[in-house]
Amino acid sequence: xxxxxxxxxxxxxxxxxxxxxxxxxxxxxxxxxxxxxxxxxxxxxxxxxxxxxxxxxxxxxxxxxxxxxxxxxxxxxxxxxxxxxxxxxxxxxxxxxxxxxxxxxxxxxxxxxxxxxxxxxxxxxxxxxxxxxxxxxxxxxxxx
Numbered sequence: 001x002x003x004x005x006x007x008x009x010x011x012x013x014x015x016x017x018x019x020x021x022x023x024x025x026x027x028x029x030x031x032x033x034x035x036x037x038x039x040x041x042x043x044x045x046x047x048x049x050x051x052x053x054x055x056x057x058x059x060x061x062x063x064x065x066x067x068x069x070x071x072x073x074x075x076x077x078x079x080x081x082x083x084x085x086x087x088x089x090x091x092x093x094x095x096x097x098x099x100x101x102x103x104x105x106x107x108x109x110x111x112x113x114x115x116x117x118x119x120x121x122x123x124x125x126x127x128x129x130x131x132x133x134x135x136x137x138x139x140x141x142x143x144x
Contacts, residue, residue, distance in 0.1 A: 001034060001037040001038055002034075003034075004030050004031065004033040004034030004036075004037055004046070004050075005030070005031065005034040007027075007030040008027040008028070008030035008031040008034060009027070010027075011023045011024070011026045011027030011030055012024060012027040015027060021057075021058075021061065022054070022058075025053070025054040025057035025058060025061075026054050028053055028054065028057060029049065029050045029051070029052075029053035029054040029057075030050060032049045032050070032053045033046045033047070033049045033050040033053075035049075036049045077129060077130040077137075082131050084105075084106075084128050084131055084136070085128055085129065085130065085131065086127060086128065087105075087127070087128050088125055088126065088127055088128070088141060089103045089105050089110075089112065089125075089126055089128060089136065089138060090103065090124070090125055090126070091103055091112060091123050091124065091125075091126050091138070092123055093123055094114075094121040094122075094123065096121055099113060099114060099121065100112060100113050100135075103136070105136065110134065110135070110136050111134065111135045111136070112126070112135070112136045112137075112138050113132075113135055113136070113137055113138070114137070114138060114139065115129050115130075115137055115138065115139040117139075118138075118139050118140065122140065124140065124141070125140075125141040126138035126139060126140055126141055127139055127140075127141050
């Protein structure tokens, strides 16, 4: 009986170290399996409780909106994750047929592409709005 409670405590401690809800739900499942043991239910029932409770917890959290996958593309334009966003570069000339240019930024040559809404390719000062791999996505400095 105590093994389930020990597993629950270990899972919760590991969850506190990792910051995920999955281990917390596994700990909740182990705690529920410990209660099933205390109620003298069969071992198969204990394992079923251990399996069902975390799955139900994930389902409930997804329905409540607590579990949602972050948009991986959102990080490319998040200024909190990438300190280059918002900085300025000077585009001397655009290669119109390829819709790209090269600029010197932070001591290296970078490829630059215009933001999707930016249609007129004009040289001058531009603001970095996203970073996709090794390509800077820019817009003219006057646009917001």
